[in-house]
Amino acid sequence: MAKKILIVGGVAGGATTAARLRRIDEESEIILFERGKYISFANCGLPYYIGGVIKDRNALLVQTPEAMGARFNMDVRIENEVTAIHRKEKSVSVRNHATGETYKETYDVLVLSPGSSPLKPPIPGIDSPNIFSLWNIPDTDAIKGYVEKNQVKTATVIGGGFIGIEMVENLHELGIDVTLVEMADQVLTPVDFEMAQLVHSHVSSQGVKMYLKNGVKSFTYKDGSTTVELQDGTKVDADMVILSIGIRPNGELAKDAGLDVNQRGGIVVDSHLKTSDPDIYALGDAIEVVDFVNGVPTMIPLAGPANKQGRIVANNIAGRLEPYEGTMGTSVAKVFDLTVASTGANEKALHRLGKVYGKDYFVTVIEPKSHAGYYPGAMPMTLKLIFTSDGKILGVQAVGYDGVEKRVDVIATAMRLGGTVSDLKKLELAYAPPFSSAKDPVNMAGFTAENILNKDQEVVRWDEVGNLSADDTLVLDVREDVERELGFIPGSIHIPVNDLRQRQGELPKDKTIVVYCAVGLRGYVAARILSQLGFQAKNLLGGYNLYKYFYK
Amino acid sequence: MAKKILIVGGVAGGATTAARLRRIDEESEIILFERGKYISFANCGLPYYIGGVIKDRNALLVQTPEAMGARFNMDVRIENEVTAIHRKEKSVSVRNHATGETYKETYDVLVLSPGSSPLKPPIPGIDSPNIFSLWNIPDTDAIKGYVEKNQVKTATVIGGGFIGIEMVENLHELGIDVTLVEMADQVLTPVDFEMAQLVHSHVSSQGVKMYLKNGVKSFTYKDGSTTVELQDGTKVDADMVILSIGIRPNGELAKDAGLDVNQRGGIVVDSHLKTSDPDIYALGDAIEVVDFVNGVPTMIPLAGPANKQGRIVANNIAGRLEPYEGTMGTSVAKVFDLTVASTGANEKALHRLGKVYGKDYFVTVIEPKSHAGYYPGAMPMTLKLIFTSDGKILGVQAVGYDGVEKRVDVIATAMRLGGTVSDLKKLELAYAPPFSSAKDPVNMAGFTAENILNKDQEVVRWDEVGNLSADDTLVLDVREDVERELGFIPGSIHIPVNDLRQRQGELPKDKTIVVYCAVGLRGYVAARILSQLGFQAKNLLGGYNLYKYFYK
Numbered sequence A, B: 001m002a003k004k005i006l007i008v009g010g011v012a013g014g015a016t017t018a019a020r021l022r023r024i025d026e027e028s029e030i031i032l033f034e035r036g037k038y039i040s041f042a043n044c045g046l047p048y049y050i051g052g053v054i055k056d057r058n059a060l061l062v063q064t065p066e067a068m069g070a071r072f073n074m075d076v077r078i079e080n081e082v083t084a085i086h087r088k089e090k091s092v093s094v095r096n097h098a099t100g101e102t103y104k105e106t107y108d109v110l111v112l113s114p115g116s117s118p119l120k121p122p123i124p125g126i127d128s129p130n131i132f133s134l135w136n137i138p139d140t141d142a143i144k145g146y147v148e149k150n151q152v153k154t155a156t157v158i159g160g161g162f163i164g165i166e167m168v169e170n171l172h173e174l175g176i177d178v179t180l181v182e183m184a185d186q187v188l189t190p191v192d193f194e195m196a197q198l199v200h201s202h203v204s205s206q207g208v209k210m211y212l213k214n215g216v217k218s219f220t221y222k223d224g225s226t227t228v229e230l231q232d233g234t235k236v237d238a239d240m241v242i243l244s245i246g247i248r249p250n251g252e253l254a255k256d257a258g259l260d261v262n263q264r265g266g267i268v269v270d271s272h273l274k275t276s277d278p279d280i281y282a283l284g285d286a287i288e289v290v291d292f293v294n295g296v297p298t299m300i301p302l303a304g305p306a307n308k309q310g311r312i313v314a315n316n317i318a319g320r321l322e323p324y325e326g327t328m329g330t331s332v333a334k335v336f337d338l339t340v341a342s343t344g345a346n347e348k349a350l351h352r353l354g355k356v357y358g359k360d361y362f363v364t365v366i367e368p369k370s371h372a373g374y375y376p377g378a379m380p381m382t383l384k385l386i387f388t389s390d391g392k393i394l395g396v397q398a399v400g401y402d403g404v405e406k407r408v409d410v411i412a413t414a415m416r417l418g419g420t421v422s423d424l425k426k427l428e429l430a431y432a433p434p435f436s437s438a439k440d441p442v443n444m445a446g447f448t449a450e451n452i453l454n455k456d457q458e459v460v461r462w463d464e465v466g467n468l469s470a471d472d473t474l475v476l477d478v479r480e481d482v483e484r485e486l487g488f489i490p491g492s493i494h495i496p497v498n499d500l501r502q503r504q505g506e507l508p509k510d511k512t513i514v515v516y517c518a519v520g521l522r523g524y525v526a527a528r529i530l531s532q533l534g535f536q537a538k539n540l541l542g543g544y545n546l547y548k549y550f551y552k
């Protein structure tokens, strides 16, 4: 029974659905509608083409309409926009932008993968000729063309999400002086504030000026330059502005056809990615998905999920029923020399759900090396693991230079398969000095998390240090002399860990002793000694290295 | 109740046991015996120090006896060899090599982590002054000293295991002309023959001469040079020889004390790493472990397991009972620019257990890029996944340049947690162009494995191609013209995949059509088309890229 299948959207989700469908169903008629001029392009590569890292524009075009049509025997219609769905008669209206003509096409099955679009709020001056968003090939051509033609020397990027940050890096790569403006108190919201501090510090060190906690009040264009006025009155001039302040799902088509959409306009689907109409599937950026960790509905616009959903939709259409089991939001970004990766829930998300630290969830922070310290090139990374009292892993965030996304991938895998923090410590991961340590960072995360749950390690967090009272707390630095000389927590006393047993007489038994070292390892050892000697000891999570980002 | 705990062996397993023990038990008396001069050294770093990659000898000494004693309040006795265990009286005899004196020490609990030793079979001439094994710091000093003092220009490495291969690379790094001799038909036995071919090719391309399937008959030393005579009569001269042909567990102490040991001399332990004497634990290279995948007893001498076992032994001694759940053998080696990683069972191991390909297990081979092809620096990797008919993952092997051990780590994690090939396809792994593809190689391994199990893809393997009969088989090349010009399977006909539907009339319906492309992806697409059009089509696993290593 050959079906007629229409697919709206010809990039990540749509093209993948089409390709898989043809592989498992040689008979059906497949028509792929794409309103733009390009299908199957590498959205994720666009910033790097602008930055000249990717040199060849053709490399961005993973498939062309012709090649896709030839290989998969399908009808690929670019510049054809689906403008309405007529569910009763099972047809869609289509506008051919090349010819201006409008026509109808019937379907047995309709697939919606229309993606999302960048937000463009009604800020005064937002339509200035040097303000751009980056979303597709024409945007890319426009930005790259403008940079070259106008010899852009300064740029302001509004929004510190993935794309904003990638644009900061790539414009900087072109020798442009870049300023980043972000309304929140941090960039890259998938990671928590303290992790973002590491990113802020690195971005600043590249010579990029940052305004955090500062929204845009207005844009004023004059003579090829736009002045961005911020909420606090600051004015930033630049030759061009990149707007990257968020996206909205392209859910209008679905909504207008009476399909269920959520408050944000995201298309609601069931576990098999069917919309509220059994003949219409939807996927990709445009749909609401289940948060794999918390079970709540959410929107996670990423290419990996869109590609996976495409294969599942194709399978379901072909009668090979397969559920989609939710999205974790595993993501990674290169930020100059840094890698920032995460998966699952962060603390901000947990707080929104009313979860409380120390009760509903716990946190460990470690700062291992990317590989054996004695082998050249070992780089530090900061890894934060969030877990429940019964060891369930809720999320992980990591920032560093090398091997960062590897550890996040491993933990994402453990999470997907229901692994606990105890499982992390057991994982047998590939070790040789150029690649890891005999105790991999993931194992270390497992050890330290378990120590927290077992109460072998009681911890204090960086943001608690400021509130400690000298009446009932003593802060103890257990690092070596040379380390202390480079900075220490004010008011802390100093006994190197190896001297602790001998010098325990100097310490009070009636106060909580908050121990710290550089990263937490020696602090933990010291706290173990002290608590077994009858002191009340806690360890500063992440040590002085993390603390120093907050108290300068 | 403070106990007296003696630990034999002061490196990976022993030192880790001691450190963990002290952290959870401040009271007990801990004595660490090490017969050598060094504890806690970086065994795995030794080859790189010889090669000058690690410059500072001190970097190899992760802990010193003094620092370890100070931090962990334990009695570290280097140059003290435990020579006998007196189980009835719960004591050991110890020889102090520094003083020559012998004494006894009693214990409540004894821990054996004596490691293993390199094999030195009675081959004529094996005691020549320029033949070395590499196992510890004195060996390292001896080799490095010999190279420098004698201005070594040529070296022969006997044995292509991890250490042999690392020595090949590191001696080559010093400008030495290196020859590798290996008795088996391949190096790096954790991977199967076809995967090793990729390694052979790379090692040869570095200018290293290799003799495979060729054992050593004799060594003849003369005037600072050793001639190695091989089984086939070939003679290889070199200024020095590195012997790296295997190891044996240091099980004599245990055996002499009447503890259970296996045929190879490995100490037998229970699930809690206790020997047949309830007061004696053993761990590390010296013990027999359970093969996590096949459940059979085996010996897996690796640092990761030794470190993990150390922590478990300490926990068990302290009454925090914890089982050791077996070893998968996850490993990785840098081989010049290549990374070779694997975990679980390979085909050789499965064959030894009587398992049959196509019945007891199945194989997929993919050749994805390390990250998005359009982003600079994407490198090919070859990944082989072995699985059962119900999707259980038995093992994975991967060879490539970048991101290789990441994929093996992810799959090792899935295996540890009981994941199937279907789980691999669902994994949400971190994607941005510099790091991966929207469909990560691990997802691809899952897709292709499932396609094989679903019979969506029937495959032919490289070693079957030679045996195909033209009477009932047609070999079909579906690559582009330019690819074919660079080489093809003799006797194959050529129709590019995109032309297949139109040119299907040229193909027979009564023969099996073996389709191939470069890596298998287009071959799969082509085979899908053909089989749905009524042809009998199979796809060549790994494509022409893998095939070409075997038929030159």
Ligand SMILES: Cc1cc2nc3c(=O)[nH]c(=O)nc-3n(C[C@H](O)[C@H](O)[C@H](O)COP(=O)(O)OP(=O)(O)OC[C@H]3O[C@@H](n4cnc5c(N)ncnc54)[C@H](O)[C@@H]3O)c2cc1C
Residues within 6 Å of the ligand: A008, A009, A010, A011, A012, A013, A014, A033, A034, A035, A036, A043, A044, A045, A046, A047, A080, A081, A082, A083, A113, A114, A115, A116, A134, A135, A136, A162, A163, A250, A253, A283, A284, A285, A286, A301, A302, A303, A304, A306, B431, B432, B433
């Ligand atoms: C600059 C940039 C960088 C990115 N980097 C990453 C990254 O590193 N990692 C990652 O995971 N994700 C990244 N993403 C996100 C990723 O590209 C998207 O999540 C993914 O493409 C979503 O797939 P989709 O099919 O839902 O939408 P899209 O791939 O956007 O495809 C939707 C298509 O539908 C078309 N369309 C919409 N409505 C209609 C209509 N009515 N008729 C016809 N056609 C229509 C649109 O023109 C569009 O081409 C990036 C995105 C951008 C823009």
Ligand SMILES: Cc1cc2nc3c(=O)[nH]c(=O)nc-3n(C[C@H](O)[C@H](O)[C@H](O)COP(=O)(O)OP(=O)(O)OC[C@H]3O[C@@H](n4cnc5c(N)ncnc54)[C@H](O)[C@@H]3O)c2cc1C
Residues within 6 Å of the ligand: A431, A432, A433, B008, B009, B010, B011, B012, B013, B014, B033, B034, B035, B036, B043, B044, B045, B046, B047, B080, B081, B082, B083, B113, B114, B115, B116, B134, B135, B136, B162, B163, B250, B253, B283, B284, B285, B286, B301, B302, B303, B304, B306
């Ligand atoms: C050159 C080299 C490279 C390696 N590379 C890697 C790698 O990249 N990845 C990996 O996973 N593994 C690697 N390994 C293996 C890894 O080092 C071992 O698996 C690990 O050290 C085993 O730990 P263990 O405690 O059992 O033995 P060891 O670490 O070897 O410690 C045993 C110690 O016990 C001492 N001893 C023995 N008998 C007695 C006695 N009777 N009394 C007192 N002391 C005694 C020995 O002198 C020795 O120092 C490598 C090994 C070598 C030699």
Ligand SMILES: CC(C)(COP(=O)(O)OP(=O)(O)OC[C@H]1O[C@@H](n2cnc3c(N)ncnc32)[C@H](O)[C@@H]1OP(=O)(O)O)[C@@H](O)C(=O)NCCC(=O)NCCS
Residues within 6 Å of the ligand: A010, A011, A012, A013, A015, A016, A019, A020, A023, A039, A040, A041, A042, A043, A044, A045, A062, A063, A303, A307, A311, B365, B366, B367, B438, B439, B444, B447, B448, B451, B519, B520, B521, B524, B542
């Ligand atoms: C180009 C595009 C249409 C390709 O879709 P696709 O054909 O499903 O994907 P791939 O080319 O990666 O091929 C995957 C298929 O090949 C198979 N395959 C891969 N390697 C194989 C091998 N060595 N042997 C056999 N089969 C193989 C897989 O099993 C899978 O087939 P299946 O889904 O039927 O199981 C789609 O990926 C696309 O549009 N990409 C660009 C847009 C995008 O994703 N943007 C966001 C990221 S920048």
Ligand SMILES: CC(C)(COP(=O)(O)OP(=O)(O)OC[C@H]1O[C@@H](n2cnc3c(N)ncnc32)[C@H](O)[C@@H]1OP(=O)(O)O)[C@@H](O)C(=O)NCCC(=O)NCCS
Residues within 6 Å of the ligand: A365, A366, A367, A438, A439, A444, A447, A448, A451, A519, A520, A521, A524, A542, B010, B011, B012, B013, B015, B016, B019, B020, B023, B039, B040, B041, B042, B043, B044, B045, B062, B063, B303, B307, B311
């Ligand atoms: C040096 C050596 C004795 C250290 O052993 P160790 O103290 O158990 O190991 P580490 O120094 O890595 O510390 C791990 C401990 O610190 C804890 N830790 C690590 N980072 C931490 C942090 N940031 N905060 C709190 N605790 C932390 C871990 O939880 C673990 O403690 P636990 O076992 O009590 O849970 C041992 O690793 C050794 O001998 N190594 C060299 C020999 C060798 O392994 N060779 C083979 C490989 S080359």
